[in-house]
Amino acid sequence: MSETKEHFILFPFMAEGHIIPFLALALRLVEKKGCTITFINSPLNVKKISAKLPPNPYLRLVEIPFNPADHGLPADAENTNSLPYHLILSLFEASDSFKPIVRKLIHNIFHEENSCPPPHCFISDLYFGWCADIAHEFGMFHAMFSVVGAFGMACYFSMCLHCPQRKAESGEFTLPDFPEASTIHISQLSQSLKAADGNDSFSRYMTKLIPQCLNSDGMLVNTVEGLDTIGLDYFRRKFNRPIWAVGPLLLPPSGERRVAKDSQNSPEFITSWLDSKPPKSVLYISFGSQNTMSSSQMMQLAMGLDVSGKNFIWVVRPPMEFDINSEFNFKEWLPEGFAQKIRDEKRGLILDKWAPQQEILSHEATSAFLSQCGWNSVLECLIHGMPLIGWPMATEQFYTAKQMVEHLGVCVEVARGKTCEVKPEDIAAKIELVMNETEKAGKTMRRKALEAREILFDAMKDEDDYKGSSVKAMDDFLSAAELMSDKTKRGPNI
Secondary structure, three states, X not given: OOOOOOEEEEEOOOOHHHHHHHHHHHHHHHHHHOOEEEEEEOHHHHHHHHHHOOOOOOEEEEEOOOOHHHHOOOOOOOOXXXXXXXXXXXXXXXXXXXXXXXXXXXXXXXXXXXXXXXXOEEEEEOOOOOXXXXXXXXXXXXEEEEOOOHHHHHHHHHHHHHOHHHOOOOOEEOOOOOHHHOOEEHHHOOHHHHHOOOOOHHHHHHHHHHHHHOOOOOEEEOOOHHHOHHHHHHHHHHHOOOEEEOOOOOOOHHHXXXXXXXXXXXXXXXXXXXXXXXXXXXXXXXXXXXXXXOHHHHHHHHHHHHHHOOEEEEEEOOOOOOOOOOOOOHHHHOOOOHHHHHHHOOOEEEXXXXXXXXXXXXXXXXXXXXXXXXXXXXXXXXXXXXXXXXXXXXXXXXXXXXXXXXXXXOEEEOOXXXXXXXXXXXXXXXXXXXXXXXXXXXXXXXXXHHHHHHHHHHHOOEEOOEEOHHHHHHHHHXXXXXXXXXXXXXXXXX
């Protein structure tokens, strides 16, 4: 690899679903440009990242101080996956305290470090719109990075801006600046959006955030043009800035959490279990790194799995009524005798909080994914040509599920939210619909999932005579950032 000539600063929000695609972006930039990456985050997150990735001379992890207790948060609450839902907004609000710290860090990089070129581009999380002003102060190009697909984020932004649900006379409404999204139902609202009236804490935070985004020089989105045109077009007209669809940005399986080989959560154990199952016979169930359901819903899902008779792998997090860091409690969370029954029948694995998701989704025994429709999970599912059973839980997940059902045809919804009532027989029916190879609807979903897979792979092609849409978008972004390089070399505007 040639001597590095470019330097990017990357700063994700403190959530697994944000940090992982930022790491994938960092590795893509290193691979493509041989550049230096300064990757900044809070101490506990940096420690976790260090454990995930092998050492890389081009990727520097830098801690910035953060004391959660100063903001009314638990002492170790540096990531959304260690917080109950009602405290997540507090973490967002606390992140504003990073402003002077980040500015000082960048000042030091420019004035005290001689071991690498000065940074010319600052890529920050969409939720850190204030980073644009800091970047420009130091003569850097600034790009926001949306780790979420464009359609889902467009719906979410539109509702935060206009609160159309407050004016809806029935259970349905449309978005005034995004009619292409068609009808939204009130069941597709997160708890925060249901309560939003323009004056609550959530509304005030989002109202402040969105104008900050207009100061950026452009936006990277972890999506693909051929799957997400409607959402991308929304941001292009809304922000009047370049929007680069550079996805899918996914970490390789080796970049996921490491566990002991003899653990039930280990890739080795799970692969061995999957090897014993027929092709397309296993349902994978996971609701991501921070979502959970009510105790009642967990009971109903377990009974639905029992009724279905299907093989399954289920990643379980504590129900809403329990501490998010609770020890696994079979007796209180699952129907009596359920865990022993599926163990005796060798029909299921119940895993505590985490699983090697990519290894599971890539295995020929896996048939479908029951998911909260978080964007990383959706991309990992589609890259393997697998259909979804959607159970959106929060934020933009409801609209990603809508996109997967209505636009791509790769998903069927089984439930919405953390409080809706679900019946075991309804869950079993949706599982049968998707997994039964003789069901026409299921066969159509599987065919469309394979078509989506082809679109994703085509976007990533980088050959002498053909470049996919995401490769072209990345090249365009890098060219735009390089235009700022000469100005950066002349020194910051201070």
